[in-house]
Amino acid sequence: MSDPGSHRASVLDGAATARAIKGELTERVAALAARGVVPGLGTVLVGADPGSQAYVRGKHRDCAEVGIASLREDLPATASQADIEAAVARLNADPACTGFIVQLPLPAGIDTNRVLELVDPAKDADGLHPTNLGRLVLRVNGPIDSPLPCTPRGILELLVRHGISLAGQDVVVVGRGTTVGRTIGLLLTRREFNATVTLTHTGTHDLAEHTRHADIIVAAAGVPGIITADLVKPGAIVLDVGVTRVVSPGTGSTTLVGDVDPRVAEVAGWLSPNPGGVGPMTRAMLLANVVEAAERAVIAAG
Numbered sequence: 001m002s003d004p005g006s007h008r009a010s011v012l013d014g015a016a017t018a019r020a021i022k023g024e025l026t027e028r029v030a031a032l033a034a035r036g037v038v039p040g041l042g043t044v045l046v047g048a049d050p051g052s053q054a055y056v057r058g059k060h061r062d063c064a065e066v067g068i069a070s071l072r073e074d075l076p077a078t079a080s081q082a083d084i085e086a087a088v089a090r091l092n093a094d095p096a097c098t099g100f101i102v103q104l105p106l107p108a109g110i111d112t113n114r115v116l117e118l119v120d121p122a123k124d125a126d127g128l129h130p131t132n133l134g135r136l137v138l139r140v141n142g143p144i145d146s147p148l149p150c151t152p153r154g155i156l157e158l159l160v161r162h163g164i165s166l167a168g169q170d171v172v173v174v175g176r177g178t179t180v181g182r183t184i185g186l187l188l189t190r191r192e193f194n195a196t197v198t199l200t201h202t203g204t205h206d207l208a209e210h211t212r213h214a215d216i217i218v219a220a221a222g223v224p225g226i227i228t229a230d231l232v233k234p235g236a237i238v239l240d241v242g243v244t245r246v247v248s249p250g251t252g253s254t255t256l257v258g259d260v261d262p263r264v265a266e267v268a269g270w271l272s273p274n275p276g277g278v279g280p281m282t283r284a285m286l287l288a289n290v291v292e293a294a295e296r297a298v299i300a301a302g
């Protein structure tokens with residue numbers, strides 16, 4: 001580039017892509033309705049964390065847009081392990097609920113893994129139940145017939161729908177959380193996508209040594225601005241997944257800050273904005289998981 005300062009990465013537009021997916025899902029929901037089936041998303045929300053409340057509100061707004069019914073289990077912050085497990089049991093038993101999520105994080109003192117293991121794997125809209133994670137590990141080849149974790153699936157869809165092939169690409173993931181970092185490699189290394197994936201994290205000795213060789217960087221560490229322009233190979237594809245809520249001490253207002261420094265746009269070939277990138281895709285994939293669970297149930301019923 002003769003004038004690096006003037007380069008701007010192309011935008012991986014998650015908001016527009018999620019809108020397109022919601023349009024497709026609306027048609028599939030209508031086809032189910034014609035057979036007398038209405039998909040229903042359940043949410044278990046514990047406590048009054050404003051971030052979690054906003055996410056859950058957004059998920060139900062998405063449902064209304066595509067014709068999915070909403071079922072809410074809202075529990076106080078003081079809810080016990082047994083209270084939360086009872087809410088999970090109600091949604092497991094409710095035929096109107098075809099898929100549901102337990103909004104994370106749960107309050108301190110709650111055994112999250114125990115709660116997640118109680119979710120009926122057939123209703124696991126997050127794709128985070130051990131059975132479904134196990135299927136993701138085992139089924140390296142062949143059709144995917146169980147729900148996938150929403151954010152990894154959203155990232156994959158965002159790339160594919162922008163004409164980006166993963167075959168043979170070097171993907172460096174930053175962050176080892178369950179919802180993104182630890183699971184995305186299981187998806188992208190499947191034979192049909194064929195990427196090469198390196199998993200790094202905040203304890204990696206020389207992060208730049210890895211990221212500078214990456215064709216694709218998935219930034220999911222939850223560390224604001226951890227991916228600076230000098231860590232990015234010119235022309236690389238960068239996905240900004242991490243979200244940190246920063247509260248301004250003066251006004252008390254919150255802003256969302258991603259893992260990618262804004263100047264990365266001067267180096268990268270493609271960049272997913274944050275907000276407006278992977279977040280809306282995650283929500284769209286949650287809807288897809290709920291619709292697909294209802295479709296599978298229809299097929300199973302004959």
Ligand SMILES: Nc1nc(=O)c2c([nH]1)NC[C@@H]1CN(c3ccc(C(=O)N[C@@H](CCC(=O)O)C(=O)O)cc3)C=[N+]21
Nearest residue numbers: 101102103104105126150275276277278279280282283
């Ligand atoms: N069981 C469970 N499943 C989850 O999928 C889950 C969770 N717990 N806990 C929290 C994280 C976070 N997460 C986001 C989803 C969408 C946006 C999103 O749509 N963000 C908008 C901006 C929203 C805003 O401005 O507040 C955007 O990126 O454009 C963000 C974050 C799902 N999570």
